[in-house]
Amino acid sequence: MESSPLISAGLPISLFIIMIGIGMTLTLRDFRQVAVYPKGLIVGSVAQIFVMPVVAFALAYLFGVSPAIAVGLVIIAACPGGTTSNLFVLLSRGNIALSIVLTVSASLLTILTLPLFTNMALQHFMDTEESISLPVVKTIVMLVVIVLLPVAIGMLVRTRKPELARKAEGIVSIFGGVVLAVLIVALLYGVRDDLWDLLRQAGPSTIALNVAGIMLGLLAGRFAGLTQRESLAVAVELGVKNGTIGLMVTLTLLESSAMSIPAAVYGVLMFPIGFLLAMYGRRVIPKTSVVGQAA
DSSP: OOOOHHHHHHHHHHHHHHHHHHHHTOOHHHHHHHHHSTHHHHHHHHIIIIIHHHHHHHHHHHHTOOHHHHHHHHHHHHSOBOHHHHHHHHHTTOOHHHHHHHHHHHHHHHHHHHHHHHHHHHHHHSOGGGOOOOOHHHHHHHHIIIIIHHHHHHHHHHHHOHHHHHHHHHHHHHHHHHHHHHHHHHHHHHTGGGHHHHHHHHHHHHHHHHHHHHHHHHHHHHHTTOOHHHHHHHHHHHHSBOHHHHHHIIIIISOOHHHHHHHHHHHHHHHHHHHHHHHHHHHHSOGGGTTTSOO
């Protein structure tokens, strides 16, 4: 499915609305709280922004995927967590405040790191004749407009109209899930003739990336001395990605159906794996340890 007016215009607009929803979950107090105890933020950000793309490079070689699939794998690995990650952290009884701040901080850092890792992957995996380059300035401007600006708008709405923000937050989250689902269905329909071959190529490496992110979050949290709730928040943030950003980069900037397959497959598979992680969290973290504590 090549880029169309619906994708090139509708996708950024939809993502803008979704990021406003993230902003509506935030207050300045959330940032101050995590700033006082920054270990979880540091561990999660380093793993999310730098370690995950390296893992994707390694998995691309390990599974021997095609160059386009390899680039797509690195792109989805370099994407931040999405609004859905906050829901899964809540379900798993993880630290929701840390999850929210990790989502936003990773989204902002992505403005600089996503173009970097995308271009590294393009130069490394694509043949000289097929070599294409991500337009860095255009990408940075687009990410600023659809990440930084809407988050600021959402926080302003939360400050000025808290009741409106609480009501709109759930609607925006549902809207985000619907947008991602529609994109995935449309993308898979567009490549239906080659669907099973693409799933065969991208499925195993994508599942491995998802599981690797979750395990990395849990292990990094343990070695860094984070609490179970903080470790779960980091693990979910690494495992539940903002697939909409990955699809935007591959479809609207790179205009490649094949490169977008890992993001689409990841967007589907992360839900059942995320529910398994949530069930694990609810088993190891008693409800009494969450009630009455700062989220």
